[in-house]
Amino acid sequence: QSALTQPAxxxxxxxxxxxxxxxxxSNDVGSYNRVSWYQQHPGKAPKVIIYEVSxxxxxxxxxxxxxxxxxxxxxxxSGLQAEDEGDYYCSSYVHSTTSLLFGGGTKLTVx
Amino acid sequence: QVQLQESGPGLVKPAxxxxxxCAVSGYSISSGYYWGWLRQSPVKGLEWIGIMSQSGxxxxxxxxxxxxxxxxDTSKNQFSLKVNSVTDTDxxxxxxxxxxxxxxWYLQEWGQxxxxxxxx
Numbered sequence: 001q002s003a004l005t006q007p008a009x010x011x012x013x014x015x016x017x018x019x020x021x022x023x024x025x026s027n028d029v030g031s032y033n034r035v036s037w038y039q040q041h042p043g044k045a046p047k048v049i050i051y052e053v054s055x056x057x058x059x060x061x062x063x064x065x066x067x068x069x070x071x072x073x074x075x076x077x078s079g080l081q082a083e084d085e086g087d088y089y090c091s092s093y094v095h096s097t098t099s100l101l102f103g104g105g106t107k108l109t110v111x
Numbered sequence: 112q113v114q115l116q117e118s119g120p121g122l123v124k125p126a127x128x129x130x131x132x133c134a135v136s137g138y139s140i141s142s143g144y145y146w147g148w149l150r151q152s153p154v155k156g157l158e159w160i161g162i163m164s165q166s167g168x169x170x171x172x173x174x175x176x177x178x179x180x181x182x183x184d185t186s187k188n189q190f191s192l193k194v195n196s197v198t199d200t201d202x203x204x205x206x207x208x209x210x211x212x213x214x215x216w217y218l219q220e221w222g223q224x225x226x227x228x229x230x231x
Contacts, residue, residue, distance in 0.1 A: 001173070001174075003156065034214075034215070034216040034217070036216070036217035036218075038157075038218075044223075045206055045221040045222065045223055045224050046157065046206075046218070046221060047221070048217055048218060048219060051215060051217040051219075052215060052217075057219070089156075089157050091157075091159070091216075091217065091218075092216075093216035097173045098170050099159060099161075099170060099171070099172050099173060100159040100172075100216055100217075101159070102156060102157040102158065102159065103156075104156050105156055105157065
């Protein structure tokens with residue numbers, strides 16, 4: 001199974017909104033609402049910010065939102081802040097193998 | 112609040128077995144959830160290795176399934192990972208994590224990670 005496809009990098013200025021896409025197939029992203037997003041800062045473990053496409057864990061800012069259309073999921077960060085800079089990964093449940101698949105990651109730069 | 116902490120050797124020789132342990136505090140692993148492992152390397156990115164529940168259900172990454180075993184030790188409230196016949200491509204930061212057991216496929220809590228290098 002191939003990794004989910006994410007853009008290598010995105011950037012935005014403080015206060016702006018950015019969207020990161022995550023493209024899979026009908027066997028993963030497109031089949032179930034089991035897409036999650038993780039934020040990772042240098043030297044730290046990933047932290048879940050979105051699960052089940054659009055749900056936010058307690059304590060995660062409402063500036064983070066998720067959506068899905070067909071085989072592509074998206075993470076939107078509104079009101080960009082310097083602390084949002086880091087790497088973002090999507091993941092999806094894969095029905096045929098009962099496993100979890102990750103995207104290659106997207107580096108967000110806040111200009 | 113649950114905390115997870117990985118431990119084990121930072122260097123493993125090729126063809127040998129990589130063994131790691133994850134100590135859990137703040138929650139009893141016998142009370143529920145899936146407990147699992149992931150790894151991250153510059154070459155392969157973030158990779159899910161597998162999960163196991165206290166009731167014995169286990170799921171593994173199909174690309175690693177033949178070499179990987181996850182086990183739980185409820186008496187010590189910890190769980191372990193073994194990867195057989197390692198090569199340099201198994202060099203990575205290894206994370207232990209907790210996954211909900213109600214059909215929600217995401218990693219809810221993570222350890223800080225441990226770097227394991229495979230080299231002679």
